[in-house]
Amino acid sequence: MLTLDPPRKASRTDSGSPPSAVMGTRTSGFYRHDLDGLRGIAIALVAVFHVWFGRVSGGVDVFLALSGFFFGGRLLRASLSSTTSLAPLPEVKRLVRRLLPALVVVLAASAVLTILVQPETRWEAFADQSLASLGYYQNWELASTAADYLRAGEAVSPLQHIWSMSVQGQFYIAFLVLIFAFAYLFRRLLGRHLRVALIVLLSALTIASFVYAIIAHNADQATAYYNSFARAWELLLGALAGALVPFVRCPMWLRTVVSAVALAAIVSCGFLIDGVKEFPGPWALVPVGATILFILSAANRAADPHLTRADGRMPLPNRWLASAPFVSLGAMAYSLYLWHWPLLIFWLAYSGHSRANFLEGAAVLLISGVLAWLTTKYVEEPLRLHAPVAQKPAVAIPLRIRLRRPTIVLGSIVTLLGVALTATSFTWREHMTIQRANGKELSGLSSRDYPGARALVNHARVPKLPMRPTVLEATDDLPQSTTDKCIGDFDNVDVITCTYGDVSAKRTIALAGGSHAEHWLTALDLLGRMHDFKVVTYLKMGCPLTTEQNPLVMGDNRPYPKCRVWNEKVMPRLIADHPDYVFTTSTRPWNIKDGDVMPGTYVGIWKAFADAGIPVLAMRDTPWLVRDGEPFFPADCLASGGDAISCGIKRSKVLSDHNPTLDFVERFPLLKPLDMSEAVCRDDYCRAVEGNVLIYHDSHHFTTTYMRTMTNELGRQVAAVTGWW
Structure with a gap:
């Protein structure tokens, strides 16, 4: 599900280092393939527990912490550099380019499946949640539904999982405004003390969010589960980890122990903790804290010229996760997260089953994996990546030629899908408004024609x-x-x-x-x-x-x-x-x-x-x-x-x-x-x-x-x- 700075192919420069364009997973001079692998572990846990166990695995909380680390760490580095522009618009464009294309494709496919599989009584809820997903307020839409007793028994939405992406999207914008505004106001005034000031600020916000999460959890856990501020501490901890990376100093044996314990905690979380009832309260510290420890376990390793692969300088568990299968899975984590839940829900609706058996679940995961790979390769990557500056021609290219570029065509198709989905959602909501108006005549029905009881x-x-x-x-x-x-x-x-x-x-x-x-x-x-x-x-x-x-x-x-x-x-x-x-x-x-x-x-x-x-x-x-x-x-x-x-x-x-x-x-x-x-x-x-x-x-x-x-x-x-x- 993590969407920022997803891994590219492990291409190298002549020196053996990964390309500098890759952001977020590069710390202390080498590329963190293990965090790509951790992303793969997290999405595997999310999908498997959703499909076969009907439980929350803690994988989403791992994603939230990693999102805070990648995105937050990048913005913190930008704010601390006196030569970096603090203009927010390029960052917002970058977010849109990375987040929306795959989401729009999955929402459009889900809309078609809703019409084909779901009864029309559920179309309005899908329309509402489609708009909420596109507007990145799906978590609040679900929070209001969870608190609405009249809808407490409603069938599970095929878009329910997008709540976590909405939380991330809201965090990205809020964090961007906060950090850039703080740096703009105080970068010159604080000088070299800006890092300390930012750490203090983020620490205060993290504590406030965590305390609020406990209070909200005790008051109404079902609503707190989707609350953005009750979840903010999970991302803020990741951002704080990004700020602390340069200061990590510990021997390899300790790094190995910490890494192994953290990975074991992440994998076992879904079995030991009922996240549906316990998150985002104190028990969420288990997957989030374990993720932070795993990040720090291989942080700030000194370069070793005798090793041709930077991952060799990491603890053994980190090297395992830096292997090709886990990295490849992590590469399509976002798309796999998007696809697996709606496919599961539509299959259950079509089959009438309350839970998928082993073969059904395996089929759902297989199809989800294929669609995720296709979406990553043909939607995410083409629209996310820019051509290197050196490859850009010196002369201006005519508009008619630029419009024929595959990325322009693909972007136009995705945009049209998004517009069509929005228009269709609003149209169905208008239809339901008319139905409600017609329903006012129910009080005047003839008792002869409608005797009822x-x-x-x-x-x-x-x-x-x-x-x-x-x-x-x-x-x-x-x-x-x-x-x-x-x-x-x-x-x-x-x-x-x-x-x-x-x-x-x-x-x-x-x-x-x-x-x-x-x-x-x-x-x-x-x-x-x-x-x-x-x-x-x-x-x-x-x-x-x-x-x-x-x-x-x-x-x-x-x-x-x-x-x-x-x-x-x-x-x-x-x-x-x-x-x-x-x-x-x-x-x-x-x-x-x-x-x-x-x-x-x-x-x-x-x-x-x-x-x-x-x-x-x-x-x-x-x-x-x-x-x-x-x-x-x-x-x-x-x-x-x-x-x-x-x-x-x-x-x-x-x-x-x-x-x-x-x-x-x-x-x-x-x-x-x-x-x-x-x-x-x-x-x-x-x-x-x-x-x-x-x-x-x-x-x-x-x-x-x-x-x-x-x-x-x-x-x-x-x-x-x-x-x-």
């Missing part, structure tokens, strides 16, 4: 009409409280309240908990206006009312400490407000077997309400749609050619024969069970569509359109419990 509960006749919402409308068929921002997001621990139904009524139902309580608002709002009660919301994404001390996000099991904080705030507030009833969910799916369960951590909630004399409308939770341990979207399935049955699930998989809440009614008389399962599932099967209405807008939230069709049945059950009508 009434087809199950009241055996209403179902005419043959197109399903609504459509697969493209479903994602945005959300309750009004979501639009009104009346549900706290993952980072917010404040208690947010909004009022619906008959806002002037004296009777109150408090709707409290997570989004699985929230989606009942549509029906409760209608009932409140019909039967003279108001609905006050106390909601937070992914956070039911619970006494759990270490809650997890249902669906991906990431730690959710802010759910506990919110519960500690909302329960006293609910008890103080003392509504006539609290409406909340009372069950959850089993994580270890079929069916549903009432978690033990809910019992303390029932006791608190019982002690306060507040009755609870305890709604059995929504059936979650899961296949092979992963949530699936009925809209995706339908868009891929499935039907209401094939895109549904067996009832026994998601609902137990007996509502678990009923087991606690005798102990808590104020607990009033509600169960709408018969309005969602048939006796043996939960279909994706009932009464011409799509039931789910993702894998576990009802569409607002289907919720409207459940209003009468919910009203019947609430009336039986409350006696209000």
Whole structure:
């Protein structure tokens, strides 16, 4: 994945040294082939762990540290030279020339595969992430997705891996501005002390970034994983290593030990550390620190005229990595990083498998390797390399001749691909805007034509009409409280309240908990206006009312400490407000077997309400749609050619024969069970569509359109419990 100063063929001048045009891997007078080899090791770890193990190997962190070393070290050397220009534009052009061509080619190929392989329900997400990848803010796009509970179960993006390139691109520009601006302002003033000042500045920024990474990791690891400043310390450490290279002095035996330990740590990192959960926190020091040690292990070696190859002056592990196979692999690391992930994701989408077996994984890696070699040879290198000055003719070449040069033609093709990809992404987003506008009519659908739940509960006749919402409308068929921002997001621990139904009524139902309580608002709002009660919301994404001390996000099991904080705030507030009833969910799916369960951590909630004399409308939770341990979207399935049955699930998989809440009614008389399962599932099967209405807008939230069709049945059950009508 490392893109700056990738290795060229090991050509030599007459003196046996590599050409001076090669930057970044040249330290103390000789070319660092071992760092090219380390790049090869890193990309091999990334690809192998992605394809076969489904884990983070630490290889990306190796890349980040190497990027900081190459790019940061080069800029530091430029800033310390009084004869070097500090104009940023040439550096920016150089970045664009090195980073964008291969990226555009892979994005264009991925766009074609998305249309051929993925259902159209995923095209908008791909369009958004294509633009984010081209604009180098993909990490922030993914961070916002990770924090969005409504998209928590979304299929993995074929462009997810580009987050690290976005982090690098942002770092390159920020570091360029910082170092050149600092040198411009203080180079004359500080003179020979400029190096020390830069080291102090970078050290302060590294410490600040590392401390921030720990804080962000503890607060919300899923979001921190993609945070640029939480990752900056990994690149800054590499830059600091570049600044310290001239001062390395140690015997060969110590260099060998350090090199061997560092390489062993890098290779074993993916097996020993779960980077998905632990990075970018303190455990990321293992791959990053090991990379820095490996860099320094062979740094500043004195020239030896008796050796014809500079690599011979390095420790044994470094010489191993300087061998041709590793160097060749490192040469195409960037392209291989770009290709392997989308090919893996598209194969899984096409095959329907949750993971690649050995042969499938080997085929993905082989094809990725071939495409990476072709991309490196015919896209990266021609557009990256300049002709030597000595070869440039003295006379001006006519424009019509220059336009026929292969590099000009290739550059034009890549540019056109980028423009076409951008235009297509914006066009599809505009199409989705129109679809959302069309979706506003869903609230006015005829109950005769679209009976929805009434087809199950009241055996209403179902005419043959197109399903609504459509697969493209479903994602945005959300309750009004979501639009009104009346549900706290993952980072917010404040208690947010909004009022619906008959806002002037004296009777109150408090709707409290997570989004699985929230989606009942549509029906409760209608009932409140019909039967003279108001609905006050106390909601937070992914956070039911619970006494759990270490809650997890249902669906991906990431730690959710802010759910506990919110519960500690909302329960006293609910008890103080003392509504006539609290409406909340009372069950959850089993994580270890079929069916549903009432978690033990809910019992303390029932006791608190019982002690306060507040009755609870305890709604059995929504059936979650899961296949092979992963949530699936009925809209995706339908868009891929499935039907209401094939895109549904067996009832026994998601609902137990007996509502678990009923087991606690005798102990808590104020607990009033509600169960709408018969309005969602048939006796043996939960279909994706009932009464011409799509039931789910993702894998576990009802569409607002289907919720409207459940209003009468919910009203019947609430009336039986409350006696209000």
